[in-house]
Amino acid sequence: xxxxxxxxxxxxxxxxxxxxxxxxxxxxxxxxxxxxxxxxxxxxxxxxxxxxxxxxxxxxxxxxxxxxxxxxxxxxxxxxxxxxxxxxxxxxxxxxxxxxxxxxxxxxxxxxxxxxxxxxxxxxxxxxxxxxxxxxxxxxxxxxxxxxxxxxxxxxxxxxxxxxxxxxxxxxxxxxxxxxxxxxxxxxxxxxxxxxxxxxxxxxxxxxxxxxxxxxxxxxxxxxxxxxxxxxxxxxxxxxxxxxxxxxxxxxxxxxxxxxxxxxxxxxxxxxxxxxxxxxxxxxxxxxxxxxxxxxxxxxxxxxxxxxxxxxxxxxxxxxxxxxx
Amino acid sequence: xxxxxxxxxxxxxxxxxxxxxxxxxxxxxxxxxxxxxxxxxxxxxxxxxxxxxxxxxxxxxxxxxxxxxxxxxxxxxxxxxxxxxxxxxxxxxxxxxxxxxxxxxxxxxxxxxxxxxxxxxxxxxxxxxxxxxxxx
Numbered sequence: 001x002x003x004x005x006x007x008x009x010x011x012x013x014x015x016x017x018x019x020x021x022x023x024x025x026x027x028x029x030x031x032x033x034x035x036x037x038x039x040x041x042x043x044x045x046x047x048x049x050x051x052x053x054x055x056x057x058x059x060x061x062x063x064x065x066x067x068x069x070x071x072x073x074x075x076x077x078x079x080x081x082x083x084x085x086x087x088x089x090x091x092x093x094x095x096x097x098x099x100x101x102x103x104x105x106x107x108x109x110x111x112x113x114x115x116x117x118x119x120x121x122x123x124x125x126x127x128x129x130x131x132x133x134x135x136x137x138x139x140x141x142x143x144x145x146x147x148x149x150x151x152x153x154x155x156x157x158x159x160x161x162x163x164x165x166x167x168x169x170x171x172x173x174x175x176x177x178x179x180x181x182x183x184x185x186x187x188x189x190x191x192x193x194x195x196x197x198x199x200x201x202x203x204x205x206x207x208x209x210x211x212x213x214x215x216x217x218x219x220x221x222x223x224x225x226x227x228x229x230x231x232x233x234x235x236x237x238x239x240x241x242x243x244x245x246x247x248x249x250x251x252x253x254x255x256x257x258x259x260x261x262x263x264x265x266x267x268x269x270x271x272x273x274x275x276x277x278x279x280x281x282x283x284x285x286x287x288x289x290x291x292x293x294x295x296x297x298x299x300x301x302x303x304x305x306x307x308x309x310x311x312x313x314x315x316x317x318x319x320x321x322x323x324x325x
Numbered sequence: 326x327x328x329x330x331x332x333x334x335x336x337x338x339x340x341x342x343x344x345x346x347x348x349x350x351x352x353x354x355x356x357x358x359x360x361x362x363x364x365x366x367x368x369x370x371x372x373x374x375x376x377x378x379x380x381x382x383x384x385x386x387x388x389x390x391x392x393x394x395x396x397x398x399x400x401x402x403x404x405x406x407x408x409x410x411x412x413x414x415x416x417x418x419x420x421x422x423x424x425x426x427x428x429x430x431x432x433x434x435x436x437x438x439x440x441x442x443x444x445x446x447x448x449x450x451x452x453x454x455x456x457x458x459x460x461x
Contacts, residue, residue, distance in 0.1 A: 047376050090383065104343065108347070109340075111337070114331075119336075126449065133453050258420045265413060267387075269383035271375075272406060276413075280358075
């Protein structure tokens with residue numbers, strides 16, 4: 001049977017090859033400036049190299065983020081923070097914007113096809129929104145090396161979580177808890193693979209609220225988004241089916257990142273020259289990544305992302321400790 | 326086989342508002358950034374100077390450049406870098422617009438619990454956007 005989108009593959013290869021060559025050229029030209037000093041001395045006429053390099057890197061991050069099942073923010077912050085000359089404040093601000101923009105763009109279709117549930121998202125997003133402001137406030141107040149070191153530890157923790165976390169496609173929830181029953185949190189979604197409508201309900205809602213307070217705080221503190229924690233929290237703790245957990249995670253992220261993004265924006269920690277190329281690159285890459293889902297082996301991409309996170313986490317940790325500056 | 330179960334009406338309403346507000350935000354984000362990058366508007370900080378400044382912390386950056394915190398950028402729309410903040414602010418405000426849009430739906434269905442949750446969420450986002458937490 002012919003693949004429905006097989007006609008796009010040659011074009012896609014050319015696009016990927018072109019971006020790969022451009023990124024190589026950019027890094028070759030930008031690297032000497034970076035190596036020379038902590039604050040790079042860049043030819044004033046070549047300022048555009050960095051935003052262009054950022055666009056290219058984020059394009060590739062977007063491509064691998066979707067098949068790997070992670071949000072862009074968790075890849076963006078350690079990689080850009082570790083290997084680009086921008087201060088971590090601006091990287092975290094841009095990371096929040098990247099995570100929020102991706103979640104906003106995905107939101108409408110997820111809500112319309114029932115893969116995200118607004119009634120489930122709203123109370124959890126409220127908890128995460130409040131704590132993400134606290135996280136953002138603390139993140140901008142702490143010394144750089146402490147934030148960098150804690151970020152490195154967190155990224156390595158996320159890597160361990162990605163390797164070890166179990167998933168349950170359709171968790172068994174025998175009885176909804178009183179909170180979720182009172183809030184009317186339940187639903188039915190259409191599983192395209194089995195062709196069946198699957199009803200679901202949740203339990204452990206109070207514990208979920210506490211967990212999302214913690215997740216929101218970390219998201220605001222490090223600007224990493226929180227899909228890596230939202231999905232296991234919804235799926236394993238509260239018993240939400242995996243696909244609905246992934247979709248609802250996106251809705252929670254869009255609201256919680258918004259409150260922290262405002263704080264970063266108000267404090268001058270979002271520079272358009274860093275944030276906008278990142279968002280655009282990630283969005284374009286994510287669209288291609290969504291197409292690649294059908295032709296790439298997700299487990300290979302996932303292992304690659306785990307390796308990248310491990311490397312970026314070690315780099316961030318050592319940078320924070322002053323060992324690899 | 327298509328599902329016969331449709332999401333709640335307020336969820337579909339939220340999705341529609343989210344679609345249009347996000348689209349508007351992205352259009353403004355890209356348009357203002359193009360204006361900024363091509364120098365069609367003068368910038369508060371010349372692009373050539375940014376490589377010497379983006380390695381500073383946010384607080385040092387503000388001190389060195391003399392830029393203001395909060396909504397000051399809104400009153401400098403004639404500058405490319407301030408104008409390009411508009412798209413960022415629009416995207417950050419999408420959730421507020423969506424929640425405000427579904428609040429009448431909850432009120433009509435007398436779902437006061439969710440009306441309260443929406444009110445609290447809007448309050449958190451608006452207070453955060455206002456710069457209150459920056460000042461305190």
